[in-house]
Amino acid sequence: MKISRSITAGSVVSVSSMLPPIPLGWRSLLKEETRKPYYCTLDAFFERELAGGQTILPARKDIFNAFAATSYDQVCVLLVGQDPYPTPGHAHGLCFSVQPTVRPLPFSLRNIYRELHDDVGCRIPNNGFLAPWARQGVLMLNTVLTVRARQANSHQGRGWERFTDRVIELVAAKQTRVVFVLWGREAQKKRALITQPHHTVIATAHPSPLSVRKFYGCRCFSQINRDLSAAGRASIDWQIPDI
Numbered sequence: 001m002k003i004s005r006s007i008t009a010g011s012v013v014s015v016s017s018m019l020p021p022i023p024l025g026w027r028s029l030l031k032e033e034t035r036k037p038y039y040c041t042l043d044a045f046f047e048r049e050l051a052g053g054q055t056i057l058p059a060r061k062d063i064f065n066a067f068a069a070t071s072y073d074q075v076c077v078l079l080v081g082q083d084p085y086p087t088p089g090h091a092h093g094l095c096f097s098v099q100p101t102v103r104p105l106p107f108s109l110r111n112i113y114r115e116l117h118d119d120v121g122c123r124i125p126n127n128g129f130l131a132p133w134a135r136q137g138v139l140m141l142n143t144v145l146t147v148r149a150r151q152a153n154s155h156q157g158r159g160w161e162r163f164t165d166r167v168i169e170l171v172a173a174k175q176t177r178v179v180f181v182l183w184g185r186e187a188q189k190k191r192a193l194i195t196q197p198h199h200t201v202i203a204t205a206h207p208s209p210l211s212v213r214k215f216y217g218c219r220c221f222s223q224i225n226r227d228l229s230a231a232g233r234a235s236i237d238w239q240i241p242d243i
Contacts, residue, residue: 017034018043018046018060019042019043019063020060020061020064022034022064022067023068023071026064026067026071026167030166030167033163033166039159041158042158042160042163045159046146049148054148054149055088055148056146056148057084057085057088057090057091057146057148057149058091058092058093058146062091063146064145065092065094066095066134066141067139068093069131069134069135070135070140072170072171075139075171075174075178076136076137076138076176076178076233076234076236077138077139077178077181077224077236078141078171078181079138080141080143080168080182080190081140081141081142081143082142082143082144082186083144083146083147083152083153083155084142084144085098085106085147086147086151086154087150088149090102090106093145094130095142096109096112096130096140097129097130097131097134098127098128098129099129100127100129100243102127102128105127107209108206108207109207111207111208111212111215111216114216115215115216116221118217119218119219119220120221122221122240125240125242125243126242127240127242129240129243132237132241133238136234136236136237137236139171141164141167143160143161143186143187144158144161144164145163146160165190168193172193172196172199173196175198177198177199178199179199179201179227180194180199180200180202181202181220182201182203182204183203183204183206183207184205184206184211187203187206188203191203202218202224204218204220205218
């Protein structure tokens, strides 16, 4: 795929992109963001990575999967992750989720399931495919949307953080209550973007093995549903079905 780039007056960039198009439910909101110089630089970096033979995760078609699965109007919960799983075959564009056939599950996801069981009584499923949450309005957003295979954090500082900050700002601008879930210190840095008083922010330890002892007992899932119910919104059915 050939890329053409031009910078117009006002530092707006016209891009024929290696990155996939933004899904329709978000495209108009993020159109100007994808024309800014930093996004063009990010796209050029993505092109160089591919040209250099790097395997980039998730697959190109799945990079914006979180936005395809949950439209802007649907969002009632925003769950903030960090970057995609670097293990090939795992990531598919939703934070913490893995593709349906992945076994064994990542440790963080196993810890999430244990807390779900202890908090709201969910049966632990045989898979880690969390798309049913996304379909109910849980935007499952990593702050960095791509990674080199087997190299965690390898695409940090390349522009994705600025892009996903804008997504968080857009969600925070919603007039209806949104529950923002910030697990771990990196996610909690995003709290400054959420200034509207009608939203709820739940900030706890990350479910990774390094901090899971502080994560257990957080009761996030029941609190999310209490806050949604208090705002007159439907609760989330957290049970993931077996496949």
